[in-house]
Amino acid sequence: MKPHPATKIIHHDYVAPEGFSAFPAAVHKASTVVFDNVAAMRNGCWNDKSGYTYGLHGTPTSFILEARLAAIEEGQFCLLAPSGLAAIAIVSLGLLKSGDDVLIADNVYSPNRELGQWLARDFGISARYYPPLIGDGIRDLIQDNTKLIWAETPGSVSMEVPDIPALCRAAHERGVLLALDNTWSAGIAFKSFAHGADISMQALTKYQSGGSDVLMGALITRDKEVHHRLELARMRLGMGVGMDDVYLVLRSLPSLSLRFAAHDAHARKIANWLNSRPEISRVLHPAFPDCPGHAIWERDFTGAGGLFSVLFAPHFSEAQVDQFIDNLELFKIGYSWGGANSLCLPYRMNEIRSDWQEQGQLVRFNIGLEDVADLIADIEQSLLRMQA
Ligand SMILES: *Cc1c(COP(=O)(O)O)cnc(C)c1O
Numbered sequence: 079m080k081p082h083p084a085t086k087i088i089h090h091d092y093v094a095p096e097g098f099s100a101f102p103a104a105v106h107k108a109s110t111v112v113f114d115n116v117a118a119m120r121n122g123c124w125n126d127k128s129g130y131t132y133g134l135h136g137t138p139t140s141f142i143l144e145a146r147l148a149a150i151e152e153g154q155f156c157l158l159a160p161s162g163l164a165a166i167a168i169v170s171l172g173l174l175k176s177g178d179d180v181l182i183a184d185n186v187y188s189p190n191r192e193l194g195q196w197l198a199r200d201f202g203i204s205a206r207y208y209p210p211l212i213g214d215g216i217r218d219l220i221q222d223n224t225k226l227i228w229a230e231t232p233g234s235v236s237m238e239v240p241d242i243p244a245l246c247r248a249a250h251e252r253g254v255l256l257a258l259d260n261t262w263s264a265g266i267a268f269k270s271f272a273h274g275a276d277i278s279m280q281a282l283t284k285y286q287s288g289g290s291d292v293l294m295g296a297l298i299t300r301d302k303e304v305h306h307r308l309e310l311a312r313m314r315l316g317m318g319v320g321m322d323d324v325y326l327v328l329r330s331l332p333s334l335s336l337r338f339a340a341h342d343a344h345a346r347k348i349a350n351w352l353n354s355r356p357e358i359s360r361v362l363h364p365a366f367p368d369c370p371g372h373a374i375w376e377r378d379f380t381g382a383g384g385l386f387s388v389l390f391a392p393h394f395s396e397a398q399v400d401q402f403i404d405n406l407e408l409f410k411i412g413y414s415w416g417g418a419n420s421l422c423l424p425y426r427m428n429e430i431r432s433d434w435q436e437q438g439q440l441v442r443f444n445i446g447l448e449d450v451a452d453l454i455a456d457i458e459q460s461l462l463r464m465q466a
Contacts, residue, residue, distance in 0.1 A: 079344070083320065086404070090288050091399060095412065099146070099357075099450040101245065101276065102325075102328070102329070103138075103139055103142045103143075103325065103328050104138065104139065104191060104221055105139055105321050105322060105324075105325045106137035106138045106139045106321060107133070107137065107139075107280075107322075108130075108131070108132075108137050109133045110133065110357055111130045111131055111132055111133060111137075112175075112231075114137075114391035115299065117135065119226050119274045121187055124313060125306070125309050127141055128259065133318065134299040134313075134316065134318040135313065135318070136158075136318075137321060138319045139324050139325060139328070140319060140321065140324045142159055142328065143158060143324050143327055143328050144156035144296075146156055146219070146233040146328070146331060146350065147265070147282075147286070147296050147298060148298050149266040149276075150264075150266065150298075151260075151265045151269050151270050151271055151272075151278055151298055151335075152269070152271060152272075152299050153270075153271060153298035153299060154299065154300045154301075154302070154305070155178075155298065155300070155302065155305035156296055156297065156298045157296065157297045157305070157308055157309060157312055158240075158282075158294060158295070158296055158319045158324065159160065159294070159295040159296070159312065159317050159319070159324050160293065160294065160295070160317055160318070160319055161192045161242060161281070161283065161294065162187075162261060162279070162280070162281025162282070162283055162293075162294075162295040163187075163189050163193075163281075163294030163295070164295055164317050165188075165279050165280075165281070165296060165297050166187070166189070166190050166193065166259070166279060167193060167194060167227075167315075168297060168299065168308055168311045168312050168315065169226070169257045169279060169308065169311075169313065170193055170197060170226070170228075171192070171276060171311050172256075172307050172310065172311025172312075173225060173226050173304075173307060173308075173311075174201075174203050174225055174226055175203070176201055176202030176203060177202060177203075177223060178203050178204070178223055178224075178225040178226075179203070179204040179205075179206065179221050179223045179225065180197070180203060180204070180206070180224070180225065180226045180227070180228065181193060181207075181216065181219055181224060181226070181227045181228070182194045182205055182207050182208070182227075182228045182348040182412055183204055183208060183209075183210040183222070183228060183229045183230055183233070183240060184206070184207050184209055184210055184233075184431060184432075184433055185210040185230060185232070185233025185236045185237075185238050185240075185261060185431075186228055186229075186230045186233065186236075186259060186350075187230060187234060187261075188430055190228060190230075190259065190279075191207070191430075193354075194207075194228075201240070202292040203242045204223070206213070206219065209433060210229070210233055210236075210238045210240045210371075211240060211241070211370060211371055212240075212245075212281050213240075213241040213245070214241075214244045214247075216244075216245050216246060216249070217248045217251075220248065220249070220252045220254060222292075224252065224254050224255065224297050225254060225255065226255050226256075226257060227245060227249050227254055227255070227256045227257070228243060228256075228257050228259070229245055229256060229257070229259070230258070230259035230261075230262075231258065231259075231260065231263070231268060232262055232364050232369075232371065232375070232448075234259075234261065234262055234385060235365060235387060235425050235427075235430070235440070235442055236362065236387065236427070236431065236434075236440070237362040237369055237370070237386060237387050238370040238371045239364065239369065239371025239372065239374045239375045239378075240374070241368070241371075241374050242256075242258065242268075242270075242273045242274060242275060243273050243274050243378070244380065246273065246274030246275060247274065253279065254323075255276040255381045256274070256275050256276050256277070257275070257276065257277040257305065258270050258275040258277065258278055258279065258338050259279050259280075259281075260275075260278045260279065260280055260384060261279070261280050261281040262383040263379065263381070263382075263383060264280065264284070264285040264286065264333055264334060264338050264383065264416075265278060265298070266381065267339050267342070267379045267380050267381035267383065268332070268378060268379050268380075269383060270298070271300050273378060273401070274464075275284070276299065276300075276301060276304055277297055277298070277299050277304060277308070278296075278297075278298040278299075279295065279296070279297055279298075280295065280296045281294075281295055281378070282294040282295060282296055282327050283295070283416070284292050284413060284414065284415055284416025284417075285329050285334060285337065285338055285341070285383070285414070285416040286330065286331060286334060286404065286416075287326060287327050287375050287417075288330040288331055288333070288334070288337055288416060288417055288418070289330060289417060289418075290414065290416075290417035290418070290419060291326065291434055292323045292326050292327060294319060294323055294324075294327060315410055325413050326332070326359070334451060336371060337447070338381070338383070338384075339381070340372070340447055341379050341383060341384030341416075341445055341446070341447070342382045342383065342384060343383040344384060344445045344446075344447070344453070345363070345382065345383070345386055345443070345445035346363070346365055346382065347383070347450050348443065348445055348450065348453055348454060348457070349363040349365075349366060349386050349388075350366075351457075352388055353366060355461065356391065357390060357391055357461050357464070357465075358389070358390060359387045359389050359390065359391045359392065359395065359437075359438050360389040360436070360438070361388050362386060362387040362388060362389065362440075362466075363382065363386035363387075364379065364380045364382055383416075384415070384416070384444060384445040385415050385416075385442065385443070385444050385445075386443055387425075387440055387441065387442040387443070387446075388440070388441055388443070389436055389437070389438040389439070389440055390402075390438045390439045390440075391438060392437040392438040394438070394439060394464070395439075396426075396439055397443060398464050398465075399424055399439040399464075400424060401463075401464055402441075402460050402461060402463075403422050403423075403441065403460075405459070405460040405463045406422055406456055406457070406458075406460045407455070407456050407459075407462065408420055408452060408453055408456040409443070409456060409457070410422070411423060415444035416444070417444075417446065418446050418447040418448075419444075419446045419448075420443070420444060420445055420446035420448055421443070421444040421446070422442070422443055422444075423440060423441070424439060424440070424441050424442075424443045425441075425442060427440050451452075
């Protein structure tokens with residue numbers, strides 16, 4: 079058979095020589111995965127990582143990222159999801175069924191709370207919210223049908239640092255799993271498994287990507303059975319990741335700990351400066367004594383992220399604080415964080431927290447990688463303009 083050019087541009091003769099070697103992982107893209115023969119196709123198992131069946135479940139590119147992410151916290155297994163929130167949804171949908179109960183910390187990422195409300199309203203799952211600093215007291219809330227506890231350390235807006243080991247001890251006494259949103263520490267400053275958590279969820283969208291250009295999440299576990307339940311949920315929900323995005327995270331990963339240390343150092347300098355300002359009544363940064371759960375941060379963490387909040391003195395109105403944010407030049411207004419750009423956002427805490435007691439407007443800063451003195455000068459000029 080002499081193929082037509084239209085066939086030859088699909089079935090070419092060229093075979094790249096063996097022996098190519100370079101540092102970057104190859105970007106293997108696939109929907110279809112090709113089997114050697116029918117027997118291999120029939121024997122292929124979708125979740126066997128020693129083989130490949132379909133692009134949705136991963137290619138060598140995503141398997142490499144999963145292995146590298148699992149290593150950060152000395153986990154055993156890792157699953158990628160198309161966003162941090164997708165990873166959260168895989169946990170709740172994979173581990174809960176109707177009739178079950180889930181306990182969700184009041185300080186979790188708001189869409190996680192919202193997911194709980196949806197499960198309660200439409201799926202016959204009871205979702206109850208607990209004060210993040212409850213510690214051992216969680217014992218009194220665990221029911222026979224409680225299957226999962228969600229925690230976040232620190233809460234990424236209000237910044238309380240929960241006692242994860244105490245929550246895990248109470249959960250494990252009753253056979254309950256604890257899933258931790260460990261995005262703030264990027265798995266670097268807080269080790270989920272060493273402190274007892276069963277699942278470490280991380281939004282790779284933040285520090286692991288570092289580029290403000292990717293949405294992705296990871297679920298890391300040490301327990302094969304838990305991993306398998308999550309894997310089933312991800313497969314049933316059809317959640318896959320794009321390999322170009324995986325490549326971007328792989329490209330950023332070698333500098334993760336350096337970037338994280340820089341975000342930490344910059345943020346502490348700026349938080350320290352804010353702490354001395356009369357306009358600011360409280361700095362909610364886990365490394366500062368005013369932050370609820372600071373002693374637990376000191377006990378359990380080896381560093382801090384670049385994200386923290388402040389409370390303005392109560393006499394500043396919402397309009398004035400909004401003006402402060404509008405007048406910032408280097409700090410931009412936007413969600414998400416963990417990239418090179420500094421960001422600033424106001425939160426109406428009474429709308430997201432029924433138990434919020436603090437006075438004064440809450441403003442959250444994501445400290446990027448710009449020069450610290452320039453960032454401080456920007457905040458200072460805007461504080462002065464706010465009062466002019
Ligand atoms: C951003 C974020 C998420 C969600 O990640 P996405 O990739 O944006 O869906 C979850 N938890 C925390 C703490 C986050 O900051």
